[in-house]
Amino acid sequence: MNYSSPDRSALVQFQNVTKTYDGEHIVIKGLDLEISKGEFLTLLGPSGSGKSTCLMMLAGFGTPTSGDILLNGKSIKNIPPYKRNFGMVFQNYALFPHMTIQENVAFPLLMRKMSKAKAMKKAEESLDMVQLQQFIKRKPAQLSGGQQQRVAVARALVFDPELVLMDEPLGALDKQLRETMQMEIKHIHENLGITIIYVTHDQSEALTMSDRVAVFSDGIIQQIDNPEVLYEAPINSFVASFIGENNHMNGVVIALEGKHCQVKLEDGTNIDAIPINVQSIGDPTTLSIRPERVLLNPEPNQCANAVKAKVLEQIYLGDHNRFRIRLGQNEEFMIKLPNNDAIARIREGDDITVGWQAEHCRALDRI
Amino acid sequence: MNFIWRWFFRLFCLAVFIYLIFPILVIIPMSFSSASFLTFPPPGYSLRWYEQFLNDQDWLDAAKNSISIAVVTTILATTLGVLASMGLVRGNFRGKAILTAFIVSPMVAPLIIAAAGMYFIYSKLSMVETFMGMVLAHTVLATPFVVVTISATLQSFDRSLENAAASLGANPVTTFFKVTLPIITPGIVSGALFAFVTSFDEVVIALFISGIEYRTLPVKMFEGIRFEINPTITVVATFLIVLSTGFLALMEYLRRRGEAMRGVKS
Numbered sequence: 001m002n003y004s005s006p007d008r009s010a011l012v013q014f015q016n017v018t019k020t021y022d023g024e025h026i027v028i029k030g031l032d033l034e035i036s037k038g039e040f041l042t043l044l045g046p047s048g049s050g051k052s053t054c055l056m057m058l059a060g061f062g063t064p065t066s067g068d069i070l071l072n073g074k075s076i077k078n079i080p081p082y083k084r085n086f087g088m089v090f091q092n093y094a095l096f097p098h099m100t101i102q103e104n105v106a107f108p109l110l111m112r113k114m115s116k117a118k119a120m121k122k123a124e125e126s127l128d129m130v131q132l133q134q135f136i137k138r139k140p141a142q143l144s145g146g147q148q149q150r151v152a153v154a155r156a157l158v159f160d161p162e163l164v165l166m167d168e169p170l171g172a173l174d175k176q177l178r179e180t181m182q183m184e185i186k187h188i189h190e191n192l193g194i195t196i197i198y199v200t201h202d203q204s205e206a207l208t209m210s211d212r213v214a215v216f217s218d219g220i221i222q223q224i225d226n227p228e229v230l231y232e233a234p235i236n237s238f239v240a241s242f243i244g245e246n247n248h249m250n251g252v253v254i255a256l257e258g259k260h261c262q263v264k265l266e267d268g269t270n271i272d273a274i275p276i277n278v279q280s281i282g283d284p285t286t287l288s289i290r291p292e293r294v295l296l297n298p299e300p301n302q303c304a305n306a307v308k309a310k311v312l313e314q315i316y317l318g319d320h321n322r323f324r325i326r327l328g329q330n331e332e333f334m335i336k337l338p339n340n341d342a343i344a345r346i347r348e349g350d351d352i353t354v355g356w357q358a359e360h361c362r363a364l365d366r367i
Numbered sequence: 368m369n370f371i372w373r374w375f376f377r378l379f380c381l382a383v384f385i386y387l388i389f390p391i392l393v394i395i396p397m398s399f400s401s402a403s404f405l406t407f408p409p410p411g412y413s414l415r416w417y418e419q420f421l422n423d424q425d426w427l428d429a430a431k432n433s434i435s436i437a438v439v440t441t442i443l444a445t446t447l448g449v450l451a452s453m454g455l456v457r458g459n460f461r462g463k464a465i466l467t468a469f470i471v472s473p474m475v476a477p478l479i480i481a482a483a484g485m486y487f488i489y490s491k492l493s494m495v496e497t498f499m500g501m502v503l504a505h506t507v508l509a510t511p512f513v514v515v516t517i518s519a520t521l522q523s524f525d526r527s528l529e530n531a532a533a534s535l536g537a538n539p540v541t542t543f544f545k546v547t548l549p550i551i552t553p554g555i556v557s558g559a560l561f562a563f564v565t566s567f568d569e570v571v572i573a574l575f576i577s578g579i580e581y582r583t584l585p586v587k588m589f590e591g592i593r594f595e596i597n598p599t600i601t602v603v604a605t606f607l608i609v610l611s612t613g614f615l616a617l618m619e620y621l622r623r624r625g626e627a628m629r630g631v632k633s
Contacts, residue, residue, distance in 0.1 A: 080492075081533040081540050082533045083536075087535075088530075088531065094527040095531075096528060107537075108536050110574075111536035156534075159536070
């Protein structure tokens with residue numbers, strides 16, 4: 001996403017934003033990003049990748065070292081956080097411990113000079129919507145983690161903010177509750193049509209919830225696109241290995257023509273692939289292939305690549321099976337096959353042939 | 368073997384209790400004595416020394432002095448302590464460690480030296496035997512206790528609550544009064560109680576600076592013990608014991624309430 005053609009419907013624009021705390025280590029490097037109204041955008045990346053810094057600058061808890069952040073075309077760089085009118089949900093919920101949950105939700109309304117009676121009424125209604133009406137007189141410490149998170153979401157939405165920022169809001173919840181809350185937040189987004197910027201390091205959460213995902217690493221956006229494109233068509237090795245699971249094979253490009261290339265692996269095997277991140281013959285490359293794209297014992301001519309392999313380990317998972325196989329020198333090659341009678345007969349130590357289509361095998365930058 | 372150790376342990380605890388607590392508790396029955404001199408156990412019980420205390424203008428003046436000096440000291444030390452703690456915990460500047468050590472140094476400096484130094488300086492400034500002199504001297508002693516107590520509270524304070532308040536539209540001043548202050552109040556109150564007790568119980572500096580007019584209860588007691596062994600002292604001592612115990616209980620209550628508020632199980 002470059003800021004070459006300004007989009008009129010963009011709600012937020014990051015323009016060449018750079019951030020450094022100490023003048024040496026650069027946390028965000030020349031970030032350009034546009035966020036449209038009504039969008040659910042997730043900033044995804046490992047810790048230290050710059051995603052949280054990016055969110056905090058948008059919230060106003062940090063200023064860009066250079067560059068600018070625009071809201072509706074106007075710079076908000078010098079507007080303090082309390083004048084930005086953004087709702088924010090924090091990882092640890094950040095509910096005020098000395099107030100009841102009703103007072104917590106009424107707080108932003110009182111700050112906007114609403115009368116106490118009206119604010120308390122509206123807070124009650126909004127807690128009604130998240131099924132917490134029977135707890136409104138309780139203090140946050142008397143609620144479970146999931147209930148506290150719902151209060152935090154209600155508090156961030158009650159004043160109809162222009163933008164809602166969520167900083168790893170589900171990080172402290174257990175897996176099952178996290179999945180329930182993911183759906184709840186997604187439905188809130190769909191029903192209210194609000195703009196949400198969501199930060200997480202959990203790639204499955206990002207894929208489940210978002211319209212678009214920006215994958216951060218080393219202070220830059222590696223790729224930004226919708227979940228399907230990110231998963232099916234990663235543009236570099238970082239994205240390929242960060243989103244979902246991938247098998248890697250190192251080799252050198254020996255033929256390159258249009259949308260096809262041939263790569264010679266370290267053990268001498270030749271593989272057909274599509275060139276993504278390679279420029280010329282002789283380039284070192286890492287091939288990337290998803291475990292579920294690998295076929296077992298393909299018919300001759302069914303796919304471009306067919307390679308001999310040996311089963312090292314079988315993992316039974318009910319609806320599907322996973323096999324760790326040796327392919328060339330790679331002993332960590334994983335394949336994923338649906339459970340059926342033929343698959344059930346495979347044993348550890350069996351010699352097999354695996355194959356895949358050239359278009360599922362992407363020649364990326366060398367790891 | 369285990370059995371012996373257990374009994375040894377109990378005996379040891381009992382010895383500690385007798386040596387530390389008993390000498391203090393012994394004062395209480397003595398204050399209800401009917402005898403006209405200090406004796407234990409009392410030959411009989413009466414309220415005559417309480418009556419004596421309440422009818423002696425000297426004692427009442429001393430009590431009034433002690434209370435008013437302690438109250439003003441508490442207000443000053445708590446205000447200074449809150450501001451200093453905010454700066455020391457939140458601030459990020461060079462020489463922070465040295466400044467912290469400087470502020471808490473009255474806690475470790477030998478009192479008699481501080482007292483002599485203050486007497487010397489205050490007499491140059493004509494502040495000896497003045498109310499303000501007493502208050503300022505006690506504030507110097509009490510502030511470190513406030514700083515230590517409130518710093519501990521601030522360190523465990525979750526700053527994301529302030530960010531949350533800001534994101535919800537509260538400016539920094541509103542955030543301080545609506546969010547930060549209510550949450551650190553238990554810490555401030557225990558700091559204030561420490562400051563009050565520090566001033567109320569202080570005798571060394573008071574001996575130097577208070578003079579006749581601003582003589583405090585501990586000074587009067589000290590003189591009483593030296594010049595006239597009078598059971599009225601045990602009455603005052605009983606009041607002080609009850610007061611200190613009450614304050615300690617209040618601090619413990621506030622600590623538990625603070626924890627309950629943060630959802631910590633005690």
